Amino acid sequence: MTTSSNAVDTVLGGLARTRAWQEDFYRDLHAHPELSHQEFDTARKVAARLRGGGYEVHEGIGGTGVVAILHNGPGPVVVLRADMDALPVEEATGLEYASTVRATDTDGNEVPVMHACGHDVHVTALLGAAHLLADGSEHWSGTLVALFQPAEETSDGARAMVDDGLAALLPAVDVALAQHVLPAPAGTVGTRAGPLLSAADSMRITVYGRGAHGSMPQAAVDPVVLAAMIVVRLQTIVSREIPPDEPAVLTVGSIRAGTKSNVIPDHAVLEANLRTYSEPTRTAMLDAIRRIVTAECQASGSPREPDFTLFDRYPLTDNDTDTTARVSGAFEAFFGQRCRPLPRQTASEDFSEIPAALEVPYTYWGLGGIDPDTYRKAADHGRVDQDIPVNHSARFAPVVQPTLDTGTQALVVAAMAWLAPT
Numbered sequence: 513m514t515t516s517s518n519a520v521d522t523v524l525g526g527l528a529r530t531r532a533w534q535e536d537f538y539r540d541l542h543a544h545p546e547l548s549h550q551e552f553d554t555a556r557k558v559a560a561r562l563r564g565g566g567y568e569v570h571e572g573i574g575g576t577g578v579v580a581i582l583h584n585g586p587g588p589v590v591v592l593r594a595d596m597d598a599l600p601v602e603e604a605t606g607l608e609y610a611s612t613v614r615a616t617d618t619d620g621n622e623v624p625v626m627h628a629c630g631h632d633v634h635v636t637a638l639l640g641a642a643h644l645l646a647d648g649s650e651h652w653s654g655t656l657v658a659l660f661q662p663a664e665e666t667s668d669g670a671r672a673m674v675d676d677g678l679a680a681l682l683p684a685v686d687v688a689l690a691q692h693v694l695p696a697p698a699g700t701v702g703t704r705a706g707p708l709l710s711a712a713d714s715m716r717i718t719v720y721g722r723g724a725h726g727s728m729p730q731a732a733v734d735p736v737v738l739a740a741m742i743v744v745r746l747q748t749i750v751s752r753e754i755p756p757d758e759p760a761v762l763t764v765g766s767i768r769a770g771t772k773s774n775v776i777p778d779h780a781v782l783e784a785n786l787r788t789y790s791e792p793t794r795t796a797m798l799d800a801i802r803r804i805v806t807a808e809c810q811a812s813g814s815p816r817e818p819d820f821t822l823f824d825r826y827p828l829t830d831n832d833t834d835t836t837a838r839v840s841g842a843f844e845a846f847f848g849q850r851c852r853p854l855p856r857q858t859a860s861e862d863f864s865e866i867p868a869a870l871e872v873p874y875t876y877w878g879l880g881g882i883d884p885d886t887y888r889k890a891a892d893h894g895r896v897d898q899d900i901p902v903n904h905s906a907r908f909a910p911v912v913q914p915t916l917d918t919g920t921q922a923l924v925v926a927a928m929a930w931l932a933p934t
């Protein structure tokens with residue numbers, strides 16, 4: 513009988529055999545990124561790698577999603593999730609394997625494409641972990657589900673898999689786990705219990721006025737002035753209505769009205785973005801926006817009720833306490849000093865749609881991707897924000913190692929916290 517930590521070490525010994533193909537796979541994926549919902553080649557490559565390893569492979573779930581199941585005796589059922597999509601960003605990393613890909617987006621525009629969020633790291637690490645666990649199947653018992661999700665960047669890929677019958681494909685799942693590469697030193701991992709990534713909501717607000725000649729304001733209801741009042745008044749939601757110890761962000765990122773200086777237009781469109789860490793705060797902020805906008809329209813004598821459209825919505829990522837304690841314990845045992853607490857992030861993710869639909873607990877963790885020496889130098893000079901490119905930057909360039917090894921190890925270590933013999 514092996515002990516749990518021996519079993520983990522034995523399974524991870526297989527990295528010596530997977531590392532070389534993982535690095536090749538990663539560089540190829542990085543050079544050939546695909547936009548959200550267009551991950552056809554990526555999904556094909558993923559499925560090809562999983563077939564033959566004893567996995568039951570399901571393709572085309574929610575569009576391009578891939579679900580691979582390895583039944584390995586009685587025991588817990590663990591879902592490991594990676595996202596596959598890239599972004600419309602023109603790569604400026606200067607890497608040998610940089611992307612020069614261009615593709616057509618959903619609006620019909622030709623755009624550059626780059627793995628600027630590092631989802632290529634997630635895919636490659638999960639493929640490695642799936643292989644290691646299959647090769648070392650005598651050291652654990654249970655069922656492993658490797659899930660490759662489309663369209664995280666458009667916030668609807670996880671939901672698409674759920675709506676396409678994901679639950680019916682799977683046995684009764686016990687836990688779901690996922691990771692994201694971040695601008696932190698490569699070789700490190702970290703998580704935290706409770707709210708980790710914010711919920712995000714975007715709202716398009718159309719307010720109506722009455723158009724007129726710019727010289728005759730008395731004939732108009734001016735939607736430009738109305739929109740300006742709304743922008744200012746919305747700033748009071750976070751500062752005056754949300755408790756000071758509750759993090760929340762409200763940004764009006766876009767405001768559009770009119771075409772010419774001497775024409776008062778008949779409507780204005782504002783787009784606001786919200787980040788919150790609890791459902792009550794989220795609901796309170798959305799209600800406050802509606803209340804303020806409606807009242808400002810009334811104050812201006814607006815001839816029509818305003819329109820509100822919600823879009824680009826991401827759920828809260830709220831790590832389960834017990835699940836996170838189990839993963840953190842396994843990480844500390846394996847990674848030692850390389851396991852660090854992760855601060856709350858204002859980024860958002862749609863991963864939690866999957867455990868929510870399966871009604872299972874989950875933990876999500878961060879994985880460092882920046883060359884440790886580069887990071888240390890920037891930190892020593894107090895220049896991390898200026899010198900270290902972050903996710904979605906055209907210069908975001910995770911180092912291949914130790915990022916891939918660490919991401920692969922983290923998935924195996926975390927999965928085996930459920931699957932290994934105790």
Ligand code: ZN
Nearest residue numbers: 629665903904
């Ligand atoms: Zn992203």
Ligand code: ZN
Nearest residue numbers: 629631664692
């Ligand atoms: Zn991402």
